[in-house]
Amino acid sequence: MLNNRQIYLDHAATTPVDPRVVEAMLPYFTRDYGNPSSTHALGRMASSAVEKARETIAGILNCTPREIVFTSCGTEGDNLALRGAVMAARQAGKGRYVLTARTEHHAVSHTAALLARFEDITVEWLSVDREGRIAPKKLANALCDNTIIVSVMYANNEIGTIQPMAELAALAHEHGALFHTDAVQAAGQLPLDVKALGVDMLAVSAHKFYGPKGAGFLFVRNGVNLIPSQSGGGQENNLRAGTHNVPLIVGMAKALELAHQEFEARTAHYRHLRDRLIAGVIGNIPGASLTGAPGESRLPNHASFVLEGVESNALLMHLDMAGIAASSGSACNTGSPEPSDVLLTLGYEADVALSSLRLTVGRQTTDADVDRMLEVLPSAVQKVRTVREMQSS
Numbered sequence: 001m002l003n004n005r006q007i008y009l010d011h012a013a014t015t016p017v018d019p020r021v022v023e024a025m026l027p028y029f030t031r032d033y034g035n036p037s038s039t040h041a042l043g044r045m046a047s048s049a050v051e052k053a054r055e056t057i058a059g060i061l062n063c064t065p066r067e068i069v070f071t072s073c074g075t076e077g078d079n080l081a082l083r084g085a086v087m088a089a090r091q092a093g094k095g096r097y098v099l100t101a102r103t104e105h106h107a108v109s110h111t112a113a114l115l116a117r118f119e120d121i122t123v124e125w126l127s128v129d130r131e132g133r134i135a136p137k138k139l140a141n142a143l144c145d146n147t148i149i150v151s152v153m154y155a156n157n158e159i160g161t162i163q164p165m166a167e168l169a170a171l172a173h174e175h176g177a178l179f180h181t182d183a184v185q186a187a188g189q190l191p192l193d194v195k196a197l198g199v200d201m202l203a204v205s206a207h208k209f210y211g212p213k214g215a216g217f218l219f220v221r222n223g224v225n226l227i228p229s230q231s232g233g234g235q236e237n238n239l240r241a242g243t244h245n246v247p248l249i250v251g252m253a254k255a256l257e258l259a260h261q262e263f264e265a266r267t268a269h270y271r272h273l274r275d276r277l278i279a280g281v282i283g284n285i286p287g288a289s290l291t292g293a294p295g296e297s298r299l300p301n302h303a304s305f306v307l308e309g310v311e312s313n314a315l316l317m318h319l320d321m322a323g324i325a326a327s328s329g330s331a332c333n334t335g336s337p338e339p340s341d342v343l344l345t346l347g348y349e350a351d352v353a354l355s356s357l358r359l360t361v362g363r364q365t366t367d368a369d370v371d372r373m374l375e376v377l378p379s380a381v382q383k384v385r386t387v388r389e390m391q392s393s
């Protein structure tokens with residue numbers, strides 16, 4: 001039976017929408033389709049659905065509803081945080097540094113690099129250790145009173161490493177800098193209490209936790225001044241113009257609520273399967289090693305490796321043919337593979353960085369799926385290594 005169905009081990013890329021989430025969204029496509037900005041009954045009904053969703057999310061984040069800004073995705077939240085804070089600082093004539101790391105998702109690192117090109121600011125790239133952690137001491141040394149914003153992701157999409165949020169945020173605040181975190185991979189797997197984390201801004205994307213694609217939010221602490229990236233109507237407290245996507249916002253809140261209610265069971269399930277995958281890959285594939293941090297310092301659902309002498313794209317093709325969806329975790333394009341910025345920053349040679357494999361489990365992943373993966377992987381690796389040896393001899 002297993003061979004007849006896809007084994008999906010790419011939950012860091014996206015997740016299926018929970019049927020309970022679909023059910024919550026459905027009325028807002030066809031029956032309660034009003035525009036929340038309209039004053040008539042249909043509009044008021046839509047507006048009340050959006051505000052209820054905001055309250056649900058705010059309850060989980062331990063913030064006020066007004067501090068939640070709905071966006072279309074995680075990338076938009078990161079852009080609004082960085083661009084908004086830098087432009088507000090330029091307007092006030094204060095500050096000129098943005099501190100972040102090359103291990104960030106491109107939504108942050110490319111945005112920071114673009115800001116340096118078009119605004120009068122300097123990006124300082126924080127160094128990370130071999131497991132991708134930013135040492136608080138390194139951040140303390142880089143901070144100065146001219147730092148506008150520090151942006152450090154809660155957990156890394158390629159290597160699963162979790163950063164010491166509260167400690168890093170407190171250091172930023174000592175220098176009067178804002179602290180933003182990209183929590184796109186963390187949401188649904190790690191606590192999101194913004195007071196405990198000490199962050200000023202936090203970006204989330206619904207499709208990573210069994211919600212719909214095309215919905216996200218940015219937590220913006222009360223008192224943080226941002227210039228909007230998207231201007232127009234006065235929606236979202238003038239921070240994000242555009243008609244609300246009511247069904248998707250309702251679905252996102254439902255998905256986050258379910259993730260919150262089922263947190264313990266989900267994460268225990270993920271950890272069990274993740275640890276089996278890590279032990280199985282390291283134990284059975286010669287030349288395999290874990291990338292990122294081990295144990296409690298990595299995302300519960302995330303296993304990532306480099307496999308000496310194995311070209312990722314070729315391996316992923318073999319796995320795909322065996323009905324297994326996995327990822328390299330990097331921006332490899334078949335034909336012109338580029339080593340991942342994250343692995344290069346961690347100090348891996350380009351050749352090794354091109355041998356990455358990321359396996360991310362989900363709610364529907366079973367022990368049998370892990371067994372099948374561990375059964376298929378050794379021969380797939382062997383085939384890829386043999387072809388490479390033949391090509392180089």
Ligand code: PLP
Binds near residue numbers: 105
């Ligand atoms: N940040 C991280 C860490 C991610 O993993 C992703 C998506 O994979 C994003 C940002 C972008 O999120 P979205 O696809 O919602 O724009």
